[in-house]
Amino acid sequence: MDHLTDRDKLRLLYTLAVNSHPILLQIFPDVEGWPFPRYLGSCGRLLVSASTRPLRDFFGAAPEVAADLALQLLAVLRSMANNDLNYFFYFTHVDAGTFGVFSNGHLFIRDASTLGVIDKEEGSQLIDGQQEHRDIFSCLTADCQSVLVSCASIRDQHSLVMVCQELLPKLLSGKFQPLVQESIDAFLQRCARGLGDDGGASEAMAELAAILKPLRSCDSRFAYRYPDCRYSDKY
Incomplete structure (x- = not known):
């Protein structure tokens, strides 16, 4: 500054x-x-x-719409964790109003006030025993008497687990054929518990995306990617 x-x-x-x-x-x-x-x-x-609508308005949406929004949600989480500027974004809280959907079907982060940002190039580890520096401005955003959450404590799975707990079950539950639904529900239950030792957030998102991609359609309801989806695997 x-x-x-x-x-x-x-x-x-x-x-x-x-x-x-x-x-x-x-x-x-x-x-x-x-x-x-x-x-x-x-x-x-x-x-x-x-003009936008909160994600909560789509909890009762058709299966192909729910699958499309879930895939977009995973793409947003992926871009927040891995981007060219090497910033790591994480949510401090998520609910049905955190995300919104434009009239063309494109999903976005509606409430950015719940985001934390870590500059991965600057590093986040404090030397053992070193106290984090605080000045008068630090007290504007946190209680000076409390211990601030260390950036090192935020894992790559942090935001994905919150979304698996709060949003994806409401968006995807009871929407698909039994075998597909069983796979989705099993993943969401495992993800909500913290993924265990099965791998990081990137692997988990790829696993869920592989289940969801065949379930979305390419038609004019998804104006943000139509008619491009007919000619490109990207969509």
Whole structure:
């Protein structure tokens, strides 16, 4: 923040303490491929955005729609953990309003205030016995008397497990043929318990994606990838 005036620094730090959502939308804009809505302006906790619906509205959706949204959700989690800028995003909380869906069927992160960001190039390990530095601004976002959560304690499975616990069962339960549904339910139960020692988040997401990909369709209901899905394996 060397290029900012003292007043700008105070404004930025206070905004981060009160509502980090608009700051994240500006730092990681949708035009660069980040899964957020376009930032048009904010006032307190009010943001202006294009027409969207929360993910909760799709819990009763048709099987092919549910499969498509679940695959998009996995793709968002994958991009948050592995991206060209080497940032690791993790959720501190997820619920049915965390994600939204545009009118073209494209899923995005609706509430960025529940995201934490780790710069993997800077590292997150503290030297044994070293205390994390705190100043007056640290107290804006956390209780100075409490111990802050170490970045090193956030595992690659963190966000996936939360989504398996809170969202995917509501989106995918009771939607598919018995054998397919049995595979999905078994995966979600294992994932919700923390995946155990069966592998990391990337392997788990690939496993679920392999089950879901044959279940989605390519038609005009999915305008964000139609008609491209007829000509490219990417969709």
